[in-house]
Amino acid sequence: MKELEATAACLEALGNPTRLEIYRQLVRAGEEGKSVGTIQKAVGVPASTLSHHLKHLELVGLVERRRAGTTHTCVANYMTMDEVLGFLTEECCADSALRRAHDHDHRAHKLKAG
Amino acid sequence: MKELEATAACLEALGNPTRLEIYRQLVRAGEEGKSVGTIQKAVGVPASTLSHHLKHLELVGLVERRRAGTTHTCVANYMTMDEVLGFLTEECCADSALRRAHDHDHRAHKLKAG
DNA sequence: CCAATATTTCGAATATTCTAGAAATATGGT
DNA sequence: ACCATATTTCTAGAATATTCGAAATATTGG
Numbered sequence: 001m002k003e004l005e006a007t008a009a010c011l012e013a014l015g016n017p018t019r020l021e022i023y024r025q026l027v028r029a030g031e032e033g034k035s036v037g038t039i040q041k042a043v044g045v046p047a048s049t050l051s052h053h054l055k056h057l058e059l060v061g062l063v064e065r066r067r068a069g070t071t072h073t074c075v076a077n078y079m080t081m082d083e084v085l086g087f088l089t090e091e092c093c094a095d096s097a098l099r100r101a102h103d104h105d106h107r108a109h110k111l112k113a114g
Numbered sequence: 115m116k117e118l119e120a121t122a123a124c125l126e127a128l129g130n131p132t133r134l135e136i137y138r139q140l141v142r143a144g145e146e147g148k149s150v151g152t153i154q155k156a157v158g159v160p161a162s163t164l165s166h167h168l169k170h171l172e173l174v175g176l177v178e179r180r181r182a183g184t185t186h187t188c189v190a191n192y193m194t195m196d197e198v199l200g201f202l203t204e205e206c207c208a209d210s211a212l213r214r215a216h217d218h219d220h221r222a223h224k225l226k227a228g
Numbered sequence: 229c230c231a232a233t234a235t236t237t238c239g240a241a242t243a244t245t246c247t248a249g250a251a252a253t254a255t256g257g258t
Numbered sequence: 259a260c261c262a263t264a265t266t267t268c269t270a271g272a273a274t275a276t277t278c279g280a281a282a283t284a285t286t287g288g
Contacts, residue, residue: 012129017122
């Protein structure tokens with residue numbers, strides 16, 4: 001299965017606290033996105049470190065960027081996250097799992113595999 | 115935020131292809147779980163490697179185990195996964211994200227934050 | 229107690245990740 | 259051309275993760 005590898009790569013990318021925080025910032029920023037410098041102020045890591053993490057997130061497809069002049073604007077790519085959640089719910093877990101766990105907010109998931 | 119750290123730890127744990135495969139096996143096994151030996155046959159890694167990965171998954175709370183005689187039965191802990199997905203949907207992403215992306219199967223998520 | 233089975237811990241080699249300063253590149257303004 | 263700003267690439271040290279054989283532990287049965 002190739003999808004497992006891709007999903008693992010995304011999970012690994014989000015599995016670093018700094019990167020998860022970066023990704024959270026970007027999701028909160030919505031369609032508009034956030035510049036690298038703004039992210040840096042919010043997250044508080046040196047520019048080179050941030051650049052490294054952003055490249056990582058970009059590599060697995062969780063983040064995209066638009067270059068305008070000297071400013072790079074980063075945007076979360078929801079489709080990739082959707083695929084990750086799709087793998088987790090379909091291939092891997094949630095339907096057989098979450099629905100019978102506790103009745104949080106997840107009952108609404110549709111049944112896919114028998 | 116403490117939750118971010120815990121979520122990142124879970125994502126990191128699932129972010130290794132072997133561990134994601136192990137976790138998938140366990141979820142598919144359901145409540146009944148799967149013995150370490152059975153997992154080993156399915157996944158095909160040496161016992162010591164598998165043990166190491168299982169400990170990792172156990173440490174972050176994604177897996178629990180029941181000892182019966184000489185056999186250890188591993189079970190996926192759905193509650194932990196639920197918390198991870200909860201963080202991703204509430205704190206971090208999906209509502210502002212997935213719902214407007216493409217109309218996959220995720221429309222059913224309930225709105226939480228304004 | 230001894231043997232057999234299931235699993236873990238130890239130990240050590242190898243690989244990868246993380247971090248961040250310094251230098252490089254790119255763009256826009258003057 | 260030059261300067262300022264935004265960001266990346268280079269480099270390298272420290273920290274962590276991965277792997278797996280060998281030895282250790284635990285449990286059951288004889």
